[in-house]
Amino acid sequence: MGLRSFIFKRLIYSFILLLVIIMLNFAIFKSMPGDPIQFLMQPWGKESPEARRVQEDLLRTMWGFGDPIEIQIVKYIRNLLSWNLGIAFTSRQPIAEVAARKIPYTVLLLGASTAIAIAIGVLWGILVIQRRGGLFDSTSVAGSLFVGALPTFWLGLVFLLFFYSILHWFPNAGAFPREWAGNWPTLWSSSGNTSPTAFHMILSLNTDGVLTLLGGYLHHLFLPLITLVLFFVGGWLLLTRATMIETITEDYVVTARAKGLKERTVLLKHALKNASLPIITSAALSFGFLLTGAIITETVFTYPGLGAWIWDAITFLDYQVLMAIFYIVSICVIVANIISDLLYGIIDPRIKYG
Amino acid sequence: MIETSTRKSKLAFRLSRFLRFLKLLVSKKKSAFGLAIIFVFFITAAGAPLMTPYTALGEDPSSPLFPIGTNTASPVWLRYFPTWLGGDPTLSEQMNIVKNPGLPKLTSEGGDWSIDVEGSGVSDPSIRTDVGYPLPAPPGFKEFTQNGSLQIMFSRTKGTFYNGTKIHIYTVFDYPYTGPPGRFIGNIALLVNGSTHEVEKLVKKAVNGSLTFVMENVTCLDVPIVVRIYLGQQGGKEWKLWPCPYVDALNIYPPLGFATDPVTRQPWGIDKPESGILAPGGWIIARDSAATKGGHIDSDSNSLVNELTEFGKESAPHRLVFTNQTTYIYGIEITFLDQEDSTKDVSTEVFIDDFGLRLYGTSFGLMGTDHHGRDLFSQLVYGTRISLYLGFTVSIFSVVIGLSVGLAAGYLGKAVDEILMRIADVLLVLPGLPLLIVLTAVLGATIENLILLLGVLGWMGFSRMVRSQVISIKERPFVEAAKAVGAGRFHIIINHILPSVASLVYISLATAVPGAVTAEAALAWLGFFDPVRMSWGRMLHANFEANALTNWWWVIPPGLCISLLSVSFIMLGFALDEILNPKLRLRK
DSSP, rough: OOOOHHHHHHHHHHHHHHHHHHHHHHHHHHSSSOOOHHHHTTTTTSHHHHHHHHHHHHHHHHHTOOOOOHHHHHHHHHHHTTTTTOOOTTSSHHHHHHHHHHHHHHHHHHHHHHHHHHHHHHHHHHHHHHHHTTTHHHHHHHHHHHHSOOOOOOOHHIIIIIIISSSSSSSSSSSSSSGGGOOOSSSSSSOSSOOOHHHHHHHHHHHHHHHHHHHHHHHHHHHHHHHHHHHHHHHHHHHHHHHHHHHHHHHHHHHHHHHTTOOIIIIIIIIIHHHHHHHHHHHHHHHTTTTTHHHHHHHHTTTTTTHHHHHHHHHHHOHHHHHHHHHHHHHHHHHHHHHHHHHHHHOOOOOOOO | HHHHHHHHHHHHHHHHHHHHHHHHHHSSHHHHHHHHHHHHHHHHHTTHHHOSSSSSSSOOOOTTSOOSSSOBBBBBGGGGGGGGGGTTTOOOOOOOOSOOTTSSSSSSTTSSBBEEEEOOOOOEEEEHHHEESSOOOOOOOOOOOOOOOEEEEEEEEETTTTTTTEEEEEEEEOOOOOOOOOSSEEEEEEEEOOOHHHHHHHEEEEETTTTEEEEEEEEEEEEEEEEEEEEEEESOOOOEEEEOOEEEEESSSSSSOOOOTTTOOOOTTTTOOOOOOOTTOOEEEEESTTTTTSSSSEEEEEETTGHHHHHHHOOOHHHHHSHHHEEEEEEEEEEEOOOOOOOOOOEEEEEEEEEEEEEOOSSEEEETTTSSBBBBBHHHHHHHHHHHHHHHHHHHHHHHHHHHHHHHHHHOOHHHHHHHHHHHHHHSSSSHHHHHHHHHHHHHOOOOOOOOOHHHTHHHHHHHHHHHHHHHHHHHHHHHHHHHHOOOOOIIIIIHHHHHHHHHHHHHHHHHHHHHHHHHHHHHHHHHTTTTTTOOOHHHHHHTTOOOOHHHHHHHHHHHHHHHHHHHHHHHHHHHHHHHHHHHHHOO
């Protein structure tokens, strides 16, 4: 079986997975407490019971609650596949719109921290392998195990305690300074030109404003970022160490050493290259958890991404939002799975499909 | 005979093998560390009732209606901590001023209370064991259960007249701390009885749903009393703790000098006996109970109504009362308002019961208190139980599922394998935490639900390992030999295949615990916690909710406990892996 049919098979499989997730969502939706009609009736005032009943029936037919279950399922699948995620219980806004506002923050936070953690973790892992068996090795491994076992939110709380409550170095909430709301730093000096071209815009860029903007965002990003990096780095360190240990006992590494190559060259050129396969694929996989990984950390720092949204949804038991987030996150994971499968095949020529 | 002896020797062999295994575990650094910590946690969980007198939520089991400390109190040892490390020598500790509030004895009888009488007509106070508030004592009030009260009797014959006779009953105590207490709560129950007369009075009453004034005959005491409860520095400023009840009637009307409508405005401090019996007259009580919410003499409530103007805007009277490290006085002053009336002998008797005062320190216990005044140390200690219980049940649950799925898929193969492994694949791909969040939101966040969910969502990796092991084992010659002899499927699985995956089971049992513990903590942190249980995660959630991040003694210990427990199980798992998979031992 070739690569193409493998991809096709994976896509089919992923689509089935997506359908399973939607069905699961549907089952949860059906079993959750409360009548959706009552939710839809909320704006309906204090009209007479008869009028209410008429309206309720109208809504029921309109939203399809009276349909047979299989039609409801089909409609549900169609809606979710077309990104129609329903209305948030509390804010009464379309969930897809709110999600579009929240996801960039999460992606920024998680993308940055995952990238940094991978870089640091892999480098550290190589350093550890060079000094394997020593004190540096054992403390690094024990340290990563311990930090990895810490609850992320607790790590965040401790950072907040030190850097916000005691030292006042970093803010405790939000993604940008609160006083910016309605008073954003000016990025462009106004030139009076009503329809500026791209060229004009670049020329009239206000450096101070840009720097303030960047600084404000980074200042707020720092603590959650550091928390996540610390939390992730141990895993990468351990993974690199484990795969490298596996490879340095292989015959070709022994041969390379016997040739009289420098230890550095042996490690980087021979061992790391061959050990990099699981590292790269799990890096791809880890980007699938781009949206979930920060849920807990975001709640600690009230960072306005998916995590803070989940926190609010839990406080008001907004099932719609929780289910939508679950759906969005699942899609992200599925896509990452496909990508990592493909990467595996592209990078490692030994892989046979089938 | 032979049968039993072989069984015995088999057992002995198994035991010795197990002991050797244990010795190996203890001799390894990793597993010794892990086992030691797990052991400590086990001792903590089992000995929790010995380590703390309070409940798992950190409440006092003997009087649940009283807080056991000030809200967000600091730990006691912070008093002796150097100031540059955040120590505070001005912190105060808990003080029970009255030893036995249930039975107010005089100092002459070995009790707390001294007596001063101004004027005449009052006979010597004495203990009455047959009168007491309440009968029976409300559940949960251990310290008030002793029956009996202090009787004070005022009487005169007709023709005489003692105006303004006063009696003081007080206790004097040293306040040893430089800082004020966090709050104080006092309590008292009074019963007034005596000779009476009828008086026509204007009474505000609800007639046909509207309030009107009606003239009514009211039974009044011949000698009404005025009560004042005070607290202050001895010989210095005394603060009145309670608006003076002016008691002139045996029924509830008018309970206080300023109370106008007993129906709609239930003045605190005055209470019909909870049983509803008016027989001995109404007990006037000041105590925090369900029936008299806010009826205690409390530095937090507005029970210092009459003094509020003097207190100004300061909303914390305990800070104004306890300014110095000196001697303080707490007591009651009863004034008998005799009226000139020579037609008959008159008398009024007052029974005092449950007279006490508690100073709540700004520091409490080993770890201070949470925002509801509950002991944090008890919460931490009892939290061990929840984590261990959850961790072990989840790991057993998921291992049992994973083992059966893995065995079935691996041994039966074909369609069964395909179906089970596809299910495992799907569950593996689903993002765990969001799924957990959605499911706990729908099912409810009890510990049992959590165990179920974590078990059902946590078996996939293990079942894959078991499956691959089984697939490689079932082609081995000894399995074929067993098949050839005619052994059944079940027999082969139990006797030949199960032992080969036993090491996987041990390792997985150990490594499944930390995930469950941290998952529970994460969910509790997000707000999904069992409302009747206090877990480590919920402690952190409560801290965040109370906005008490700077109370680091509240933040640090639960997180450290979670990670210590997780790390110890991870270490144990590693050690088991090294012992049971000898291939790994060669690699270094």
